[in-house]
Amino acid sequence: MPQKFVSVSISHRRAPVAVRERLSMSEAEVRSLLEQIKDSVVREAVLVSTCNRTELYALPNDGSITGDHLIELILTAKAIPFDEREEYKDYFERQTYDAAMTHLFSVIAGIDSQIVGDQQIFAQVKDAFRLSSESGSTGGFLTKLAHAAFRVAKRVISETTLTNGAATISYAAVEFARKIYDDLKPRAILVIGAGETGELAAKHFIERNAGAITIANRNVEKAREMVARIAPEGLAGRFTTVSLEELGNALAKADIIVSATASHDYVITEPMMRAALKRRASKNPVVLIDIAVPRDIDPAISKLSNVFLKDIDDLRTIVDRNLDRRKQEIPKAEEIIKQELENFLQSLSRLEVGPTIKELRDRFEAVRKEELERHQNKLDSKSFALMEDMSRRMMNRLLHSPTVSLKEPLGSTEEMLTRVEIVRQLFGLDSRQDHEPRTY
Amino acid sequence: MFPDLCLFSAFSMETLTQAFQILLPLVYAGLVAYFGRSFFRSGNAEWRLKFAVPAAYLALLLHGIYIGAYTALNHHDLVATVSELSSLIAFTLFAVYVFAELRPSKETSGTGFFVTAVSFLLQTISSFTIGSVTMPVTKAILQDPIFNAHVTTSVFGYAALILAAIYGGLYLLLYRVIQRNEFGAIFEHIPSLERLERFGLRSTAVGFFFLTISIVLGGRLYHTYAPEAGVLQLLADPKVMMTLLVWFVFGVTLLAGRVMHVEGRRLVLFWMSGFALTVVSMMIVNAIGTQFHSFL
Numbered sequence: 001m002p003q004k005f006v007s008v009s010i011s012h013r014r015a016p017v018a019v020r021e022r023l024s025m026s027e028a029e030v031r032s033l034l035e036q037i038k039d040s041v042v043r044e045a046v047l048v049s050t051c052n053r054t055e056l057y058a059l060p061n062d063g064s065i066t067g068d069h070l071i072e073l074i075l076t077a078k079a080i081p082f083d084e085r086e087e088y089k090d091y092f093e094r095q096t097y098d099a100a101m102t103h104l105f106s107v108i109a110g111i112d113s114q115i116v117g118d119q120q121i122f123a124q125v126k127d128a129f130r131l132s133s134e135s136g137s138t139g140g141f142l143t144k145l146a147h148a149a150f151r152v153a154k155r156v157i158s159e160t161t162l163t164n165g166a167a168t169i170s171y172a173a174v175e176f177a178r179k180i181y182d183d184l185k186p187r188a189i190l191v192i193g194a195g196e197t198g199e200l201a202a203k204h205f206i207e208r209n210a211g212a213i214t215i216a217n218r219n220v221e222k223a224r225e226m227v228a229r230i231a232p233e234g235l236a237g238r239f240t241t242v243s244l245e246e247l248g249n250a251l252a253k254a255d256i257i258v259s260a261t262a263s264h265d266y267v268i269t270e271p272m273m274r275a276a277l278k279r280r281a282s283k284n285p286v287v288l289i290d291i292a293v294p295r296d297i298d299p300a301i302s303k304l305s306n307v308f309l310k311d312i313d314d315l316r317t318i319v320d321r322n323l324d325r326r327k328q329e330i331p332k333a334e335e336i337i338k339q340e341l342e343n344f345l346q347s348l349s350r351l352e353v354g355p356t357i358k359e360l361r362d363r364f365e366a367v368r369k370e371e372l373e374r375h376q377n378k379l380d381s382k383s384f385a386l387m388e389d390m391s392r393r394m395m396n397r398l399l400h401s402p403t404v405s406l407k408e409p410l411g412s413t414e415e416m417l418t419r420v421e422i423v424r425q426l427f428g429l430d431s432r433q434d435h436e437p438r439t440y
Numbered sequence: 441m442f443p444d445l446c447l448f449s450a451f452s453m454e455t456l457t458q459a460f461q462i463l464l465p466l467v468y469a470g471l472v473a474y475f476g477r478s479f480f481r482s483g484n485a486e487w488r489l490k491f492a493v494p495a496a497y498l499a500l501l502l503h504g505i506y507i508g509a510y511t512a513l514n515h516h517d518l519v520a521t522v523s524e525l526s527s528l529i530a531f532t533l534f535a536v537y538v539f540a541e542l543r544p545s546k547e548t549s550g551t552g553f554f555v556t557a558v559s560f561l562l563q564t565i566s567s568f569t570i571g572s573v574t575m576p577v578t579k580a581i582l583q584d585p586i587f588n589a590h591v592t593t594s595v596f597g598y599a600a601l602i603l604a605a606i607y608g609g610l611y612l613l614l615y616r617v618i619q620r621n622e623f624g625a626i627f628e629h630i631p632s633l634e635r636l637e638r639f640g641l642r643s644t645a646v647g648f649f650f651l652t653i654s655i656v657l658g659g660r661l662y663h664t665y666a667p668e669a670g671v672l673q674l675l676a677d678p679k680v681m682m683t684l685l686v687w688f689v690f691g692v693t694l695l696a697g698r699v700m701h702v703e704g705r706r707l708v709l710f711w712m713s714g715f716a717l718t719v720v721s722m723m724i725v726n727a728i729g730t731q732f733h734s735f736l
Contacts, residue, residue: 165628178632179614179618179627179632179633180618180632180633180634181632181633181634182631182632182634182635182638183634283701283702283703283704284703284704285633285703285704285705306704306705308618308619310621314621317621317623318623321623321624
């Protein structure tokens with residue numbers, strides 16, 4: 001039954017990165033764990049594992065399986081020593097039924113992400129459901145839940161601005177450049193520095209369909225390694241690497257320059273830029289973005305004509321503004337989650353009621369027939385017909401009240417599902433489910 | 441026999457045009473509100489796209505019907521008075537915007553708000569004044585299709601010039617906002633500098649094309665209606681001088697942008713100063729005389 005649905009989650013909200021790292025799972029590990037617990041512990045399960053969270057959502061085989069059992073399974077799968085397990089367990093959040101569903105919806109909508117409105121999580125949750133499906137761990141319930149979750153994510157993207165605007169400095173750098181140049185394809189881009197920030201900026205430029213990208217670094221070999229990491233297949237020809245000694249030539253050709261080195265001195269000085277502008281064939285403006293601390297680009301360059309220079313503080317203004325606005329959108333996203341959860345639970349309850357009534361009638365009919373057959377030989381045909389008729393009427397009258405009660409949309413969806421659950425338990429209708437999962 | 445038809449004929453052309461004179465400012469006000477909402481409030485781009493193009497087409501259709509009805513009623517296009525011209529400019533400005541930006545780029549950037557605001561203003565002025573302004577003299581030339589084409593193409597040319605000026609204004613505004621690190625609604629919703637420059641140049645090209653046709657048609661009309669007047673008299677006419685000046689500014693802008701590859705702020709400042717010059721000349725010309733041309 002859906003009431004048994006449970007989730008266990010370890011995420012950036014409670015756990016430090018060292019703990020999250022140890023519990024992060026590869027695709028192979030996820031498959032292995034799902035295959036291991038399928039049937040023996042859970043009827044259906046999905047496991048979401050990213051750098052910021054590891055979460056298991058499951059519909060256990062029976063009510064005795066709790067969140068703590070599932071946490072134990074994750075810790076065992078990651079070979080966490082027994083003496084450390086108690087500490088790990090404290091970092092986990094455990095939720096059941098609608099709270100677990102709400103949590104999944106919040107995760108996929110991006111409101112539970114470290115950077116609110118992160119869109120990557122949508123693809124990551126989708127991948128998790130794909131993996132679960134491929135491992136045979138999704139049945140009717142999780143398939144339906146997945147569709148509801150995807151609907152939440154799509155509505156949040158289309159009906160709110162939760163995912164709008166750059167939320168990281170490197171992305172803001174690219175978005176700023178796009179405010180000057182709409183189309184990055186014909187533009188010459190120069191990224192100075194082959195470190196993590198430079199690499200992120202280069203990746204964002206690639207995502208935005210940038211054309212030629214030059215990577216300049218003191219150690220050219222490191223720049224080449226970076227190109228090998230980030231260049232999309234078949235597009236390595238778009239990348240050039242140069243050393244900082246050749247920076248003057250690269251500056252003269254570039255339309256957009258992003259600098260992210262660890263240098264303590266200016267990498268681009270005012271005379272260097274002035275000389276580069278003189279040699280420049282194009283009359284387009286030059287966009288310089290300095291995302292290094294300490295700064296790489298001499299601020300005096302901003303006084304030169306046809307130049308836009310922004311540093312990390314300027315970009316932080318953009319990021320902070322976007323993050324503030326994203327946070328303001330959270331109530332709208334929560335409202336969407338609430339609506340979709342209610343819709344989901346209602347559709348579940350509708351799907352629960354019909355089969356339960358049918359099973360109840362079948363059970364009564366079977367008992368009636370069994371008893372009639374037992375007495376068939378003791379009665380003449382006229383009396384048997386009378387008994388047959390009387391028992392049917394009696395059965396119908398006895399079933400009328402529970403049937404009406406089940407069908408009536410009284411109380412909340414949860415109350416409806418509880419009524420269904422009580423009827424199933426009272427009349428022993430649960431036995432079938434262990435062998436034959438209901439399809440939704 | 442046909443009560444609906446009888447009802448329709450009772451609903452005269454005059455009533456129809458009067459109804460449209462009330463309706464059109466409301467339609468443009470609705471568009472200003474719609475584009476303004478997109479501009480000032482961060483929202484869903486898809487939602488904006490969904491309604492922007494159909495709403496724009498509907499507004500153009502309604503305005504087109506009005507122009508048709510007005511022309512049928514008065515036996516000339518909306519070219520005879522300042523009030524009529526205001527309405528025609530409101531229509532052409534919005535039409536040039538729809539076909540130059542909204543339809544091809546499939547997005548409603550901040551420009552829509554500014555364009556519809558200008559159209560709203562012009563149409564409101566027209567609707568309020570059109571009833572009280574009468575043509576001083578009804579001339580035969582007003583019935584001439586070449587004359588109507590001449591004025592209509594000029595209006596299209598000027599509308600494109602206004603649009604280019606809107607793009608130029610937005611360009612300079614965004615430029616200033618970027619330099620001052622004011623990353624608010626303007627930074628967020630106005631299209632990129634590159635796109636504004638491209639749209640501005642495109643509008644300039646459209647304006648240059650229409651004005652060229654208008655000048656050629658004007659030459660033809662000049663030969664027909666004032667054959668005795670000399671070339672000097674023609675060139676001395678304030679409206680001819682102004683049109684040639686505007687045409688020259690458009691031409692030089694195109695030459696600078698397309699051939700000499702002058703780009704960015706320098707080019708925008710050039711066409712904006714051309715626009716300012718045109719506005720000043722227009723005011724002087726209108727102050728000098730109300731006739732079409734001095735030689736007519």
